[in-house]
Amino acid sequence: MLEFRKEYFADERDENLNEIGKPTQRQDMVGHVTGTTTYFDDHKLAGLLHLKVLRSPHHHARIRGIDTGAAERAPGVRRVIRGADVPRNLNTLLSLLNFGKDDEPTLAVDKVRYKGEPVVAVVAHSEREAFEALAQIRVDYEPLPAVFDVEEALKAGAPVVNETYPKNSFEYHGRYDHQKLRFGDVERAFAEADHGLEERYQMSPIEHAPTETNGCVAAPETNGRYVVYTCAQGLFFSLDTCAKILDVPSNKLHFVGGTVGGGFGGKVDSLTEPLAILGAMLTGRPVRYVLGREEEMQFGSPRGAERIYVKDAVMRDGRITARKVTSYFDSGAYTRLSSYAVIKCAAHIPGPYTIPNVHADVYCVYTNRVPATAMRGFGVTAVDFAIECQMDKLAHLVGIDPMEFRILNAYRDGDMKAHRREAKNTALIECVQVAAEKAKWPIREEFRRMSSRAGGGGARAAVPHTPGTPAGGARPPAPQRTTYDRPPQPAQAPIFEPQKPSPSPPSPRQPTPAPATTQHGAARFSSVFGTRRR
Amino acid sequence: MSKTPVQFRHNGVDVAVFVDGGANLLTAIREGVGDTAPKFGCGQGTCGVCTVLIDGEPHLSCITLAEAVAGRSVETADGLKNGPDLHPLQRAFMEHFAAQCGFCTPGMLMAAKALLDKNPAPSRAEVVEAIGGNICRCTGYEPIINAVLAAASAGPGRQRA
Amino acid sequence: MPIAVKTCSSLGEAAAALSTDRGARFLAGGTLVMRAVNEGDLAVSTIVRATDSAFSEIRSAGARIAIGAGATMAQILAHRELDFLHPVARLIGGPAVRSAATVGGNLFAPSPYGDFAAALLALDATVSLQGGYGAREAPLEECLASRERSGGLVASVSLNRPASPGAFRFRKVSRVRPKGISVLSIAAHLPLSGGRATGARVAYGAMAPTPIRAKAVERALEGRTLDTAGIASALAVAAEGTNPATDAIASAWYRREVLAVHLRRLLLNEPER
Ligand SMILES: Cc1cc2nc3c(=O)[nH]c(=O)nc-3n(C[C@H](O)[C@H](O)[C@H](O)COP(=O)(O)OP(=O)(O)OC[C@H]3O[C@@H](n4cnc5c(N)ncnc54)[C@H](O)[C@@H]3O)c2cc1C
Ligand code: FES
Ligand code: FES
Numbered sequence A: 001m002l003e004f005r006k007e008y009f010a011d012e013r014d015e016n017l018n019e020i021g022k023p024t025q026r027q028d029m030v031g032h033v034t035g036t037t038t039y040f041d042d043h044k045l046a047g048l049l050h051l052k053v054l055r056s057p058h059h060h061a062r063i064r065g066i067d068t069g070a071a072e073r074a075p076g077v078r079r080v081i082r083g084a085d086v087p088r089n090l091n092t093l094l095s096l097l098n099f100g101k102d103d104e105p106t107l108a109v110d111k112v113r114y115k116g117e118p119v120v121a122v123v124a125h126s127e128r129e130a131f132e133a134l135a136q137i138r139v140d141y142e143p144l145p146a147v148f149d150v151e152e153a154l155k156a157g158a159p160v161v162n163e164t165y166p167k168n169s170f171e172y173h174g175r176y177d178h179q180k181l182r183f184g185d186v187e188r189a190f191a192e193a194d195h196g197l198e199e200r201y202q203m204s205p206i207e208h209a210p211t212e213t214n215g216c217v218a219a220p221e222t223n224g225r226y227v228v229y230t231c232a233q234g235l236f237f238s239l240d241t242c243a244k245i246l247d248v249p250s251n252k253l254h255f256v257g258g259t260v261g262g263g264f265g266g267k268v269d270s271l272t273e274p275l276a277i278l279g280a281m282l283t284g285r286p287v288r289y290v291l292g293r294e295e296e297m298q299f300g301s302p303r304g305a306e307r308i309y310v311k312d313a314v315m316r317d318g319r320i321t322a323r324k325v326t327s328y329f330d331s332g333a334y335t336r337l338s339s340y341a342v343i344k345c346a347a348h349i350p351g352p353y354t355i356p357n358v359h360a361d362v363y364c365v366y367t368n369r370v371p372a373t374a375m376r377g378f379g380v381t382a383v384d385f386a387i388e389c390q391m392d393k394l395a396h397l398v399g400i401d402p403m404e405f406r407i408l409n410a411y412r413d414g415d416m417k418a419h420r421r422e423a424k425n426t427a428l429i430e431c432v433q434v435a436a437e438k439a440k441w442p443i444r445e446e447f448r449r450m451s452s453r454a455g456g457g458g459a460r461a462a463v464p465h466t467p468g469t470p471a472g473g474a475r476p477p478a479p480q481r482t483t484y485d486r487p488p489q490p491a492q493a494p495i496f497e498p499q500k501p502s503p504s505p506p507s508p509r510q511p512t513p514a515p516a517t518t519q520h521g522a523a524r525f526s527s528v529f530g531t532r533r534r
Numbered sequence B: 001m002s003k004t005p006v007q008f009r010h011n012g013v014d015v016a017v018f019v020d021g022g023a024n025l026l027t028a029i030r031e032g033v034g035d036t037a038p039k040f041g042c043g044q045g046t047c048g049v050c051t052v053l054i055d056g057e058p059h060l061s062c063i064t065l066a067e068a069v070a071g072r073s074v075e076t077a078d079g080l081k082n083g084p085d086l087h088p089l090q091r092a093f094m095e096h097f098a099a100q101c102g103f104c105t106p107g108m109l110m111a112a113k114a115l116l117d118k119n120p121a122p123s124r125a126e127v128v129e130a131i132g133g134n135i136c137r138c139t140g141y142e143p144i145i146n147a148v149l150a151a152a153s154a155g156p157g158r159q160r161a
Numbered sequence C: 001m002p003i004a005v006k007t008c009s010s011l012g013e014a015a016a017a018l019s020t021d022r023g024a025r026f027l028a029g030g031t032l033v034m035r036a037v038n039e040g041d042l043a044v045s046t047i048v049r050a051t052d053s054a055f056s057e058i059r060s061a062g063a064r065i066a067i068g069a070g071a072t073m074a075q076i077l078a079h080r081e082l083d084f085l086h087p088v089a090r091l092i093g094g095p096a097v098r099s100a101a102t103v104g105g106n107l108f109a110p111s112p113y114g115d116f117a118a119a120l121l122a123l124d125a126t127v128s129l130q131g132g133y134g135a136r137e138a139p140l141e142e143c144l145a146s147r148e149r150s151g152g153l154v155a156s157v158s159l160n161r162p163a164s165p166g167a168f169r170f171r172k173v174s175r176v177r178p179k180g181i182s183v184l185s186i187a188a189h190l191p192l193s194g195g196r197a198t199g200a201r202v203a204y205g206a207m208a209p210t211p212i213r214a215k216a217v218e219r220a221l222e223g224r225t226l227d228t229a230g231i232a233s234a235l236a237v238a239a240e241g242t243n244p245a246t247d248a249i250a251s252a253w254y255r256r257e258v259l260a261v262h263l264r265r266l267l268l269n270e271p272e273r
Helices: A029-034 A069-073 A093-097 A127-134 A150-152 A184-191 A235-246 A273-282 A293-299 A340-349 A383-397 A402-409 A430-440 A444-451 A520-531 B025-033 B089-097 B105-118 B125-131 B141-153 C009-018 C033-038 C073-078 C080-089 C105-108 C115-122 C140-145 C216-223 C230-238 C252-267
Strands: A049-055 A061-067 A076-081 A118-124 A140-142 A177-182 A195-203 A215-220 A226-230 A253-256 A287-290 A306-314 A320-332 A358-366 B006-009 B013-019 B051-054 B057-060 B071-075 C004-008 C024-026 C048-049 C058-062 C065-070 C126-130 C135-139 C154-161 C168-174 C182-189 C201-205
Touching: A029 B089, A029 B105, A029 C065, A049 A127, A049 C004, A061 A118, A069 A076, A069 C009, A069 C216, A076 A127, A076 A273, A093 A235, A118 A127, A118 A273, A140 C154, A150 A320, A150 A358, A177 A340, A184 A306, A184 A430, A215 A273, A226 A235, A226 B105, A235 A253, A235 A273, A253 A383, A306 A383, A320 A340, A320 A383, A340 A358, A340 A383, A383 C216, A402 A430, A402 A444, B006 B025, B013 B025, B051 B105, B057 B105, B089 B105, B089 B141, B105 B125, B125 B141, B125 C009, C004 C009, C009 C048, C009 C126, C009 C154, C024 C033, C058 C080, C065 C080, C073 C080, C080 C115, C080 C168, C105 C140, C115 C140, C115 C168, C115 C182, C115 C201, C126 C140, C135 C140, C168 C252, C182 C252, C201 C216, C216 C230, C230 C252
Parallel strands: A049 A287, A226 A253, A320 A358, B006 B071, C004 C048, C024 C048
Antiparallel strands: A049 A118, A061 A140, A076 A118, A177 A358, A195 A306, A215 A226, A215 A287, A306 A320, B006 B013, B051 B057, B051 B071, C058 C065, C065 C154, C126 C135, C126 C154, C168 C182, C182 C201
């Protein structure tokens, strides 16, 4: 059961809350229990046509030729759609944020890069007729060597998956093949540590398996507009993506959605919308394109696989003094959202712990697998799995209780995080305390009394000397506070003995002018990516 | 091509629909009758979102040949409420937050109804068994099981624990 | 071309319809046939079904029981005299699958399905095969071995009750419960005489393209007691003659590896975990 633990941070909270902490009925619940909630496929449209796609049977192959003649003449077929029929047959989802290069066709033209890639679409009166027509399409493939392993893909001589990125890795800022995080001097810390631990972790792709498969129905409206009933999770993201691919102004598209039969991230890719709308444009009729369960499971984008190496330095007293992470995201054959997941991952390392020396290299790698996409916390989930496994192993190594070990290393208010932002409103210590209590896991009194608000800052607020970064260039931005932020606590005695002063002491903090009061969300976002807005 | 007429009882009302050869009952109900309460989730019998009752027994409408229900009685979640009054299962699902996206709910309700119609006071294990063919990806099964048990204890056979 | 549906009032008529049309598929409960149709399987162009009520009847005469091939798992569960088969039927899919899935269809369900067929195999069942002109009896084993080619229509399955209530044992190993698909299943009929196994029958599901008898195990059990020492030689040959598949449920290696573990638990009657 849900429980609202008001005793934590009680002084920070308004007691007169109307909704928080109280159960509230969902507004759509009556619809759900009466079966009257309207999902995209519950609209009745006269003259509905069905769209099915022919998918690549190869992981990687050149397309020498496509013969759709027989399919075009097959009974019930209204239209066969090929790559050449797609107005802008190359896109990347985050191009709407000016991030990344167009790398993915709606229908493959010269090459297929993963098994299941759409090659030709058929629009027919019935699903059966569409299936029959698909069986009559002949594609002449020349199979090519394929690569499925992220580290293999980065080696010299590996098959080039996606010609847009010939090194098989996404390009950041137009020139870097990975995201880097450097904070302090890990090599020095490893040399001085009591113990070191290096491990390799791996996570397989995970299918969202929503109970409702991806799909949509598109139909001509009046005034040359098209209405699209869809399960898209990002309705306007999908609308703009379709407008770009179909080369129409976005006001020609009228998206109706918001009711999603389970998404979990798997319905942000506009897997079906562009082709359904194109089908409606080319036939003048409503067109329905819904993935079958097998298509959804095999070719709907999954949470991408990741391989993660973690190397830690730990002292006998339990302090982690360095963490080095090398991580590879398997993006599959195209970018979709993995480039962004990598940035999230780099920003999350070393996890919610205060570690004075951190080093991370994170790669977005192309392989001949189904393109990956968003899924609940993607970018941090797998690295958190790796880090928390690592935390247990480290605790074992130094003989400290794993819960206490986490409290010991937890970040606290005022600490400097590895990406040079002050830790604010931290609550890991309290979470571990409650988890221990719920699990009836005994932790010592002193750990039960610790608080995220005490013991942080001071020496822990310093940006350490970082080899390879210009001297003084590592100054953190001035803390940005909002009314929601906990006020800074007076610096207290650090919980660990103060760290040895680094060879070149960090330059004293310069008073930095306060940032502009508001920052535009999009500008902030693109500053993360290091690109200018269009 | 010619279509085949199929007549059956749908939530207590006689209906007749025309279906394509090989059409499944789910299509007949959704497109023929116009009742979109049963959903398509897999077309393979594996998810249970299309569950309906045929002559009181739970069936997966997606893997039932439409013609096979000729002359039989089919119940869907659309027929659960009695006028404006919700069925005890529907009320219990609401009270126990047993739905999130709601896509599995019509099937869950019918699988639960099949159980409660025969066994008004099921054990927890019997509820788990009854909804064993229905997948929910959002809510987690606990609230659903609790809702079914609550509906049972609100119903006529509340004697057995 | 839409699919044609032929509804036949007799099995003979259905058998004749099947034998004349290569794209014809017999539909019993339809749990597998409709799945193929929904996925656009173009190999099915005609569906043949039978409305003959005898097709789903269960009849018993003394120790001999005849189960119509059209009887569903739900019917088996509702039939008191088939109590020894209840633990098997209860493990086929969820309740809504069981109200459609038939005994006959289970004999033709591709591996890893076929749990019920494995049980029937251990019970030395025979099948009645319906042709266009008449019926003939055949051992189930023969029917399974030729099922890809024969295209024969099974009218009913006949078997004897087990020698004693404890003589028939069944285990289905699955990762998800309830409703998980088999990693493998094992069925055994173990009549004892003077505490020793005589004429043991052991069958596996999901250990080969069709359910199979474990003949080496059967031979090794002959005259042995069902204790750790007595079953040792049977366990040593547990995997003989098996040819499991690697699929989404388990790898062939895993299936072979764990087979003897589950066989031991079944033979020693250890509780399921
Ligand atoms: C969600 C789900 C879970 C399942 N779980 C299990 C499980 O746990 N264990 C298991 O064993 N199976 C399982 N199955 C598979 C299947 O439901 C069963 O094997 C069932 O018994 C098949 O019977 P049916 O009547 O539905 O077959 P149908 O689909 O009607 O037919 C299957 C095949 O058998 C042929 N056939 C049917 N009857 C006859 C006959 N009398 N003579 C000749 N040929 C015939 C058909 O032509 C067809 O090729 C599951 C299926 C689903 C969808
Ligand atoms: S749609 Fe029928 S079981 Fe999934
Ligand atoms: S509520 Fe979404 S699948 Fe159950």
